[in-house]
Amino acid sequence: MAVTLECRDLKFTYQNLPVLDDISFKIHSGRFCAILGRNGSSKTTLLHCLNRILSPDTGKILVHGQDIRAMDQKKIAQQISLVPQEHLDIFPYRVLDVVVMGRAPYLRLVQRPDRSDYELAKKALCLLNAEYLAQKNFNRISGGERQMCLLARAVTQEACIMLLDEPTNHLDFNNQYHLLTAMKSLCRSKNISIVATLHDPNMAALFADDLILIKKGGILAQGPVNEVMTQTLVSALYDTPLGQISIHGHKKLFFPQTVLTGQKDRIETKDTIK
Amino acid sequence: MVKGPPISFNTKGTLLALTLLLAIVFLASVSMGRVFIHGADLFTLVANFISGNGNPRDLLSQELVFWWIRVPRCVMAILVGAGLAISGAVYQALFRNPLVSPDILGVSAGCTFGAALGLVLPFDSFYLVHVMSFGFGLAAVSMSVALARVIGVKAVMILVLAGMVVLSFFNALLMILKYFSDPYEQLPSIIFWVMGSLSRVTWENVLVMAPFTLVGIVLFIALGFRLNILSLGDIQAKSLGLSPVVFRRLLIVASSFMVAISVATCGQIAWIGLIIPHMARAIAGPEHERMIPITALLGAIFLLTADTIARTLSTAEIPVGIITALTGAPIFGYLMIKNRGSGWL
Numbered sequence: 068m069a070v071t072l073e074c075r076d077l078k079f080t081y082q083n084l085p086v087l088d089d090i091s092f093k094i095h096s097g098r099f100c101a102i103l104g105r106n107g108s109s110k111t112t113l114l115h116c117l118n119r120i121l122s123p124d125t126g127k128i129l130v131h132g133q134d135i136r137a138m139d140q141k142k143i144a145q146q147i148s149l150v151p152q153e154h155l156d157i158f159p160y161r162v163l164d165v166v167v168m169g170r171a172p173y174l175r176l177v178q179r180p181d182r183s184d185y186e187l188a189k190k191a192l193c194l195l196n197a198e199y200l201a202q203k204n205f206n207r208i209s210g211g212e213r214q215m216c217l218l219a220r221a222v223t224q225e226a227c228i229m230l231l232d233e234p235t236n237h238l239d240f241n242n243q244y245h246l247l248t249a250m251k252s253l254c255r256s257k258n259i260s261i262v263a264t265l266h267d268p269n270m271a272a273l274f275a276d277d278l279i280l281i282k283k284g285g286i287l288a289q290g291p292v293n294e295v296m297t298q299t300l301v302s303a304l305y306d307t308p309l310g311q312i313s314i315h316g317h318k319k320l321f322f323p324q325t326v327l328t329g330q331k332d333r334i335e336t337k338d339t340i341k
Numbered sequence: 342m343v344k345g346p347p348i349s350f351n352t353k354g355t356l357l358a359l360t361l362l363l364a365i366v367f368l369a370s371v372s373m374g375r376v377f378i379h380g381a382d383l384f385t386l387v388a389n390f391i392s393g394n395g396n397p398r399d400l401l402s403q404e405l406v407f408w409w410i411r412v413p414r415c416v417m418a419i420l421v422g423a424g425l426a427i428s429g430a431v432y433q434a435l436f437r438n439p440l441v442s443p444d445i446l447g448v449s450a451g452c453t454f455g456a457a458l459g460l461v462l463p464f465d466s467f468y469l470v471h472v473m474s475f476g477f478g479l480a481a482v483s484m485s486v487a488l489a490r491v492i493g494v495k496a497v498m499i500l501v502l503a504g505m506v507v508l509s510f511f512n513a514l515l516m517i518l519k520y521f522s523d524p525y526e527q528l529p530s531i532i533f534w535v536m537g538s539l540s541r542v543t544w545e546n547v548l549v550m551a552p553f554t555l556v557g558i559v560l561f562i563a564l565g566f567r568l569n570i571l572s573l574g575d576i577q578a579k580s581l582g583l584s585p586v587v588f589r590r591l592l593i594v595a596s597s598f599m600v601a602i603s604v605a606t607c608g609q610i611a612w613i614g615l616i617i618p619h620m621a622r623a624i625a626g627p628e629h630e631r632m633i634p635i636t637a638l639l640g641a642i643f644l645l646t647a648d649t650i651a652r653t654l655s656t657a658e659i660p661v662g663i664i665t666a667l668t669g670a671p672i673f674g675y676l677m678i679k680n681r682g683s684g685w686l
Contacts, residue, residue, distance in 0.1 A: 115576070118579075119579075140582050140583065140584050144581055158434075158622070168573070171583065
């Protein structure tokens, strides 16, 4: 499997405080990589360094072996797209007009999207079963629909790497599954590498292929899900004792130990749901 | 069925309708005034100008009023109205804030102070007034943005509040200037700038103003799609391949220059930069490539109408800034009610 994105010895400081320290990993094509970590563990900062929204102090980001410092912002945007956290726009743009903004990296300075760009935007919405949103006001659709719209914009951007910043924030249970299923499906069908920061380790266990665990600006562990998603590592990541439930013997769900047992001092719980 | 084309038939129809309306308002405006020019005389004046023939004797006074007072004044109203309205639209997109305008961010106050300083300084020059106006206008917007950045929370409201601080500062400087200026010559000139008026417009002013305004309008229309992206904020703009800092600087300088040249020529005309973009959005939607041409036309129609009212309502001319403020405030109130729940209210 080809390496699409490589991060080497990345270091980022903010106001002389180390935020990210010695971060190195590789992302392969067609793989879904989830980044897990506690609030404030610099997951978003890492994503922003990957597409040069922020400039790291040291280290290299390579896309297909090419250092992104040698690329301008437009070229980077042709290779890496970003789905930001759910937000409201100031102006009430139509969904189709938000999605077509994904074509910006391919347009000249004074060029505006033409019919073919709008066709690509419509196809992206169709791919995510969200074509019914096209004419709606972006600010008046639900949080889940907004995320779908931003995901469609990233698809329209036709980049080989897609970064998703906490895409399941503010989404209900059903929408979280719907969105992550759509992402996983994109990852496979278009051979896109996806890097997503997630809050829920169980969602990561269900949908991700690879995991990067970030703690205090450094990497605690990384690798395929079945190797990294252990009770010890996930407990250490969140600084809280976690119990786990196995489903059909292999899928694991994590819960705080106290929730599973009702007792603070019990650590071991291995119930099995058949 | 999803509609595809970026510019719909309705937008083109609206542009055509507004252009026609502007032409009608222009014809009405050049006819109206203390010397009323009837339709037939208007036609004769224009036809004789095109053919190069002299006008009959009874039309000579009307010729003077028409070609040397009314036409340059109406053309200037169109240029200033369009320029101020577009600058407001660009500011609102750049700062992601529908409540900002060149007035609110202190730009107009900075420009007015600069123009007044240019008037008071010993080197009496039309260009010095323009340069000072532009310099202080740019300084004002930079101060507002810098102050908002230092405070750094609740960006939308803080920028408006920072603008009010800068506005008060430049108003205070203007008061100092007024206090120390010569009450017989300099003070009336400064008051003219503060209240805004098109009464002293000449063809020379129009010829200086026109190229900058037209280039600005073309530039902003051409960059309309980029403005949409910039209005999403820096993170999204960068992720979509745009360098927000470069674009923002370019567009702030260009739009501040348009405001400065308007203020240096006609004084401070309030409200246009705030309400006209909202009216245009209500008609054409928020996409800048569609709303900017409509903003320009609406701004031109609004100021031309306000100026016509200002000089025909009574025997003594009323400063046009009073008319724009009197009409602008209730229109903005109405637009706020109409747009509630659309994202920014």
